[in-house]
Amino acid sequence: MNNTPLSTTASDPKRRNLRAPIVIALAVVALGAPMVLGTYAVHAMVIALIFLLPAHGLNLLVGYTGMLSLAQAAFFGLGAYASALMSIHLGTSFPVNMLAAIALACVIAVPLGIPALRLRDTSFVMCTLGFVIIGQAISKNWISVTRGDMGLNNIDKPTVGLAGYSWTASNPVEAYYLALVLAAFATWVFWLVVRSPAGRNLVAIRENETLAESLGIPTWNYRLAAFVIAAGFGGAGGSLYVHYISVASPLMFQTLYTTTMLIIVLGGGAGSITGVIFGSFLFVALSEGLRIAPELRMIAYGLSLLILVFRFPQGFAPFLMRIWDWAGGVDKKEGSA
Amino acid sequence: MTSGKVSVLDIKGLTKTYGAVTAVDNVDLHIDHGEILGLIGPNGSGKSTFFDCSTGLATPDSGSVSLEGSDITNWSLNRIAREGRMLRSFQKTVVFKKLDVEENLVIAGQMFTFPSVLSTFSVGKRSRMRIEGLRKHARELIELTGLGPVAHMAAGNLSGGQQKLIQFASMLMPDPRLIMLDEPMAGINPKLVERVIDTIRYANREMGVSFLIIEHNIDVVTSLCSRAIVLDQGRKLCEGTPAEVIANKQVREAYLGG
Amino acid sequence: MADNITLSLRDVRSGYAALDIINGVSLDIPQGEFVALMGPNGAGKSTLLKTIFGMTTFKGGEINWQGRQIGGLATRAVLGSGISYVPQGRCNFPLMTVQENLEMAAYTIRDPQVKADRDYIYELFPSLLKRRATLAGNMSGGEQQLLEVAMAVLQRPKMLLVDEPSVGLSPAAVGIVFDELLRLRDTGLTILLVEQNTRKAMEVADRAVILRLGEVIWDGKPADITHDELGELFLTGKMRAELAHNEKLSQ
Amino acid sequence: QDADIKIGLVSPNSGANARYGSFAQRGAALAAKEINEAGGIDGRMIEIFPADSVCTPVEGVSATQRLINQNEVDFIIGDICSSVTLAMQPLVEDAKVVLVNAASSNPQITYQAGVGGYKYSFRNYPTDEVRALSIAKYAAEKGLTKLAVLSVDSDYGRGAIDFTKKYIDDLGVTLVSEDYYKEGEVDFRSVLTKVRKSDAQAILMYGLADTTPIIARQMIEAGLAGKLPLLGNGEFSAAATIEAAPKAMDGAIEAAAWLPAYDSEGSKAFVAAYEAAYDGEEPNNHAYGHWETLHLLAQAIDDADSIDADAVVAALEAISFESPMGTITFDDHHQAIRPLLLLEIEDNAPVVTGSVTGAVTYADN
Amino acid sequence: MYFLLEQILNGVSSGAVYAIVAVGMTMIFGVMRAINFAHGEYYMIGTFGGWYATSALGLPYPAAILFGVAVTIVIAYVIGKFVMQRMIGAPVEASVVATLGVSLVLQNTAILIFGGSYKFFSAGYIEPVFFGDVGIAQQRLLIILVCILVFLGLELMVGFTRMGKTIRAVSQNIEACEVVGIDVKKVVMTTFILGTALAGFSGILTAPVNVSVYGGMGEIITFKTLPIIVMGGLGNVRGTLAAAMILGIAESLVAGHFGLQYRDSVGFITLILMLLWRPHGLFSSRARF
């Protein structure tokens, strides 16, 4: 699943292939976790699953296309507000709101992306950070719609219904299964995108944009497409988040969210699906786990980031890859790290 | 200039200045169908800039570029490559560093195999088959350029010459009409140079690809090109068969070093 | 041959991280010799130069330079001991002018002579003088190559490691560069040159060393090998037997 | 021997609002110590579980979840920031854990509590609605009819101004300009220059405690000090504030839930105990509020004779708590009916000039 | 008219502060090729140092400046040794995560040591001087003066000294630096300390007018600085000054004419508009492909 194709590696037939058992075990853990874990841990896992959605989007930009965008938080906030407003004013249900949030995020991403994509590197980063700041200013100042700092609250818990039969995820455990299904679906969609020839073109753009251009790849179109798709993932995450947490406020545009998404992707391993999934659980778990020492929590979190960077400068993806290779009975010679 | 037929590429009055330097000064150039044209000249004479201006990487100050009779002067680099099927390599070796050789080549072929940007998002059977086809072609080229043993190594970790070969092989992935090579032989070992020459000839003869080649290795120019153009200080100094050009006194002074 | 050996490699092994590229190279270079290192693409020529210059993972063996072990030393220490290096591919400060690049090249040298050296370079390569206020990165490929050679020369090394200096140079410029290398050789500079332009290399070098798959497969005078044999060696590595034979003779 | 009573305390301990969390924790810890030293509640000790909300809903909700599910707290006090409190309300409702808020002033919180919906939410703090009205009235009485607004850009700052607008027409007061600053803002020069050029007679400010000294000092810089008084709320009376810019603070008028200088025996005793416990640090109103709220909760538990949520809810609804500020009761929206003090800074010290009892009328909301 | 003049003067004085902080950040960006997300934290450390010196040690303001800068340098040295030097040649992503980590650690350590509440800085010279109807605090005049001096000094250093040239060299090509014998680690360290010391210095300079001292104060400064360094052209000293002034004045005018609540978006809106006009920053050069 790593974008960098593996070297041709020969698997040793004598060793047992552990991949299938590992996948099955992970699936069992994912499905069974809420049965054994306390509500609080389940809540943390829901948050991790929710953050996985915008993180996928960010990964598409950072890990695949090579654009460090901070605007994910803006689309996350946009999706959240859109869903919340629809839920409050139109009384529409969660699936409708989520689709609307995705659509809106994608649509808004076009006029934002067109000017932003003229920029490269740090200029692009700053421009996208600007979107978040402006998003925050709008949510704070457009009081007639967003209620400013008071935020929107009491948003319905996510309800999915089919022909008269409906089900509401009213507690963390139920929300977990809903989030799990959505996150799995999103991961699948993401996987299709990056595995497609277009995904390969995105990687080419990341590696060398001018070279990609010279090989006929309309890099501008692809970068815009990636930006829009990423925005869609961001919007989806925001929608799920707001229905779960039931509050929307301008604080959603705070740096905390941007930073969390960034850390999940960069720490997990940009350009790797498994790395990012791992990252979202790890960093949410870390942030929650450190609550045992409130005064030291953020210091410890900061230190963990430093250790992470020194120990795993490329994130966890290469490490996971090694485990996967080992499980498959593959002995890889050259270090591709 | 030439008898009735339309040239593959016809460039008129191309000029590009950077500040006080006129890198390319009113240069005309045409390449006939099936021709292998050499472009030589001293360092800094404007050859690479000429490439940049004719392929959309840089915008010329004036002049026109037409490909098979249609004007492509203001087309972008990617459009010239994709729609014009006119490809170029860079003097400075560039590859997709973290990808292996095979992926490098597959990418080079993709935009010519899929009809649109949208269609590249598909992962259906058809799309997979297209990619399979590209992979097969890539493997052939890898063998041809002697990159077999390193086919699955990250391109950025290869030697200078090996990277140069990837660039060359990339040009052959699509089915191009014109290939512009900026010093393809630089840093390639002499044995492989022969192989590259053979490959160029083959592509020229069997696939009908025309070539415009910048090269400082005069032997290569003499053995490959039917015609050569010499640039000096941005201007066309002379033009003719390689033998004629080499015999030219000015060329000897400016370029070959007496 | 023994006493004036200035650089001596013994069973040197090196590579990149876990990857082994140089598999036991031994080589003795007397002071003032001009050695051409040749071989097919990917043979490990550049890696060998980088190994001497301290830019790879050193994995064993000995590199003795003027009586000192420099194997595995950091780049700056190697440079400080009098070895300069012109890498393959672009290696300059693209957003500095030519003049500034030349100043940076002599970074470690602080004496008034530096200016005279620079003037000499300008005289040698008039095209650089013409471009002295141009940003290095905006120059043509060949002009940048010249600049990089000039930068190494300005460091007043006792030994020069040059990786494919002829790449991108016009025949006239190649002539000037090689003439300069020869002149420096005549002043006592030891040169280890990597070249794909074998014809030119064989013409100027005192000695040719051929590397294949990280091992020396031939070592001798250019006169002792024909061009075709050289090509054959590149492709197949045959003649290994002959090399062994040569070695025996020299002992 | 019964187990300890576990009380969760949600407050911001990191980020730009850490100051409030620190005061809240110290106040609550002091109260817990006092209660435990006096033998606890029916012999049961109180244990406080602090949790950091960073003033953001997601963190606050996580913190609350952890308190409920992991620490299995019996009660929760918190948060200071209204946005977090609003997000916590549905959570404690589902978990049937009693939440007593001691510092969030957004009126919404109790509009939707008690008969308004959330059974388990209480607030022991005045609302911005009451505060805005009393300040506006007081200003009108003093003849300050042209006000320049400089408030914090939050539900509290904006909310208070919104409620001010509801009443000023009747009082003949006008707002000549309106500016809102973001939490953490440090540069007010442009706004103050603008105010100086306008015909405003006073600055109406619902601000953050930490920002008041900054504005005050910059008022000196802008040449406004001593010319226009500050009006509103933002710990004007804190010694540190006055000390930072005495010239600007002179004549300031504030409506506060409490102030260290409040002249009542209980309050003085609290200040003394607090300063003794924390190296002479002067408590602020959130330290007091959390201290008082914990005592109030303890009495409710005592009254209920149980830690059963419903029993404690009933006890709180019926409570009549003798606080240093007077008797506190809750209305049917679980909003405390408690006094709000009006005070004025004279000669570098606050003087209490009046007190309003904050009863909220829910009719038009 | 006077109003406008006064607002512009206010803008210049905020711009001067931004400029000093930003120029340090842009120089660090120059050598590291990475945004230092912890830059504002050094501003915070400097301010804390100055505050501690005046309020706990009872030192006079000028001595507090020295004390604050010294504290910043010591801490920057430690961070430089353990974190920044290791980031040389690391992928950009790694430095993003690392500097975010450093930021969290420094910010929350300050909170742990001094408590989360605001401290108030009461030294300095805040009484205004009036020129006709235009008033300005003496401290702000001092800030503007210092800014001019700092920039003159830096301009000379970057343009003419060996140190300045090596900084530029490191920012352009680390491999080439090794080849010519530049000690990259040392240059990174020196630049880092210089840049952070400037941030700390400007923290103490501003403390008298910004008054508040608290653990989280650096984050705001970091985010103010980011658009400036991009506008100014990364690594460009002169551009940074210009961009900081543009931003300072624009903010002041917006706050004076439209309202304070719109001020924080000004930086990013200006940035976005400017980037649309000049995608590579106000003053920046790029080499050909």
Ligand SMILES: Nc1ncnc2c1ncn2[C@@H]1O[C@H](COP(=O)(O)OP(=O)(O)OP(=O)(O)O)[C@@H](O)[C@H]1O
């Ligand atoms: N972006 C630019 N800015 C300034 N000068 C430029 C720029 N691009 C090219 N030049 C100048 O134009 C001239 C021509 O450069 P060009 O690269 O085309 O030469 P060339 O013929 O390819 O030389 P070589 O054989 O060395 O590759 C050079 O002198 C160079 O300095």
Ligand SMILES: Nc1ncnc2c1ncn2[C@@H]1O[C@H](COP(=O)(O)OP(=O)(O)OP(=O)(O)O)[C@@H](O)[C@H]1O
């Ligand atoms: N940075 C690197 N990481 C990993 N492997 C590398 C790296 N650089 C080179 N290699 C490998 O080392 C081998 C030798 O490379 P080297 O650059 O020394 O070859 P060379 O003899 O100089 O070839 P050329 O003539 O093409 O320059 C190659 O197979 C290449 O794949």
Ligand SMILES: CC(C)C[C@H](N)C(=O)O
């Ligand atoms: C600290 C206070 C200013 C908080 C404010 N009362 C609020 O509701 O958020």
Ligand SMILES: [Mg+2]
């Ligand atoms: Mg060229």
Ligand SMILES: [Mg+2]
């Ligand atoms: Mg090489």
